Amino acid sequence: MLVICTLSLATFVVLAASGLPADASVGEGCGAFNCSIVPGLTGGGCGRCFNPGARPGVQCLGLGSQTGYYCPPEPSKEATSGAVTSAFACMDWTFGSMALQSAEAVFKSRSGEDVFLGVGTYGTSADKQQGLGACYRLKVEGVAKDIIAQSLNTGHDVAGNQFDLQIGAGGAGAFNTCAGGAGSMFPGQRVAWGCQYGGIDSEADCAALPMYPQDSTAMKAAGDSLVALCEYGWEKKVRMSGAGLPAGKCKYNPTLLDVARVKCPEELVNLTQMQRTDDPEGFQASAGSVRQASFPNTEKRCLAQEPGHGVEFCLTRMMDCRKPSGAFKDNVRPELMMHGRRVVQTCAADGYTRIDVNCGCANCYC
Template sequence: MDFDRVVYFLFATAIIALFSAAQAGSSVCSGTQGENEYRCVDWSFGSELMAFKQYQYKQQTGQDVLFGVGSYGAQNNLNIGKCYKFNLNPPTKPIIAQVTNWGAEISTNQFDMQMGGGGFGVWNACSGPTDKTASDNRPCNTNDYLDIAVRPQFVSGKSEWGRRCGGHIYRTGCRSLPKWPATLEYRPRPAGSSTNEPNLRTLCKRSFDWGARINNGNKQITGGQRVPCPQQFVEITNLKRRDDSRYEQMPRGTLTSTMDCCSPASAYPSVTMGNKLLPNRNRIRPCTRDGYTRV
């Protein structure tokens, strides 16, 4: 009888743990536990893949915009798959960004966009421990237990990535980043493009040069709206919602940077989204450790 109770207790505990993980969206970061699923480097703002798709979009619509992906809104996994078009201050080209992830550290009206060397945040599958200095009392000030990846995507040390939240706060810091993922064997080139992908240092510099980041601060979102996701974005992320044409106003907010190298929440649609995404457009394809080969 006692043995039966123990078995029942262990079974119930396992079920509760699985349910809690599902509620949280993703209980671990791939790469920190040894899995071979990582965030694709060419999802970063300013990558050749993004630039090529921006060019195709301009040819189709006449609109000169910049593309990006990331998280939007406080603990809001329900935004995954939505696209927003917004303007920034100081001004730059309008940005169209798709929500591909979510996280407990994201604030209301904050868009946390993937940029080269943009900062780990809570998770880290890029490298070893980094400086946890932050200006507030959010998770970047805590000693979370997943600070060291089992198989980091890049081979690099503590000082090369800058602050845990935000990465390098000055453009000059970009030169200390590693250039390429650890297992990359050749310089990648997007299908249809005649230009190779830039290395991580260049991606970091472009995020400053193309207007998504400023030295020692964050760009402010002056407003925008939800828009139907361009086909060029769907080709990048494989995400499209059933309510893709629904309109939403986007209030003022803050654009921040991130790059934790973890496979995003949209890689696990059954956990994060239920049936809000179209059946054949419901999962982003993460990359292997080389940062460019899709799983």
């Protein structure tokens, strides 16, 4: 195989014994990273790229030539200049987005499964990848339908008996890139977003949020708004208010009755572009499903509002707008991931425009 990658100071040519000419065609999905491959040879044309074959997107031009899956998560002050300089979470992953509602309808028509779809943060030591990329069927007290949600994030603050669902203004957490900075996704200060953990504590407070990102075109075209996404979470009862209750605002959460690993619906994977090779066969939770030992849960309550209790058996909520941990190549094991879907495909600062994550640098040497 002959792979030609043109670097800024020199041209590296890796030759196989074939001696074929360097009249190269674009490799699989990596053309935007200046890779090429001699026609007729086997193997990929993406050099050392980690995620060849991924869905195309716009190029990130991050500080220090960071691009692709290395596109930096810290918002840049230059984000409003038109160039994509940092990576964010996608807003159409948010519970109740028009894209997710459409995906739910298609999935129901195809499979007969009437569920909500979503993404969020989950962590379990029982999984080889701590749950990243896996989908879980959640049964939540008070919620009309089960939720099939994909874990795009994991961290020290989540565990296998809790799921942190991305919902509109669900709490910007410790790594907020939603508001308050020049390069944040949304305009204005963070005060309108409510509590750091838990976010907006009443449906009425959703109205004080900014309607759209600083670059509003894509969200408007999608038929979404931050206010509507916030209100949807209240309407579907995936969040609770602490108004008038002893613990106060942002302390109360619905109780998880079951968390079982299931097959990821293609309609959901189409939005995230992360998919594992070891998915279960079906979408239903069953006696043989992979679960934490504490599920199904028939006795425990979410008691996050009480001092000394953690968030066990809680459906918590978040929305930090930040590039998720599933978008970093070092957090995933390639042998567990589908070709071209090894890492999450992140978004530009408008929350909808996808970034090209085939590779992590120009010339395909990373």
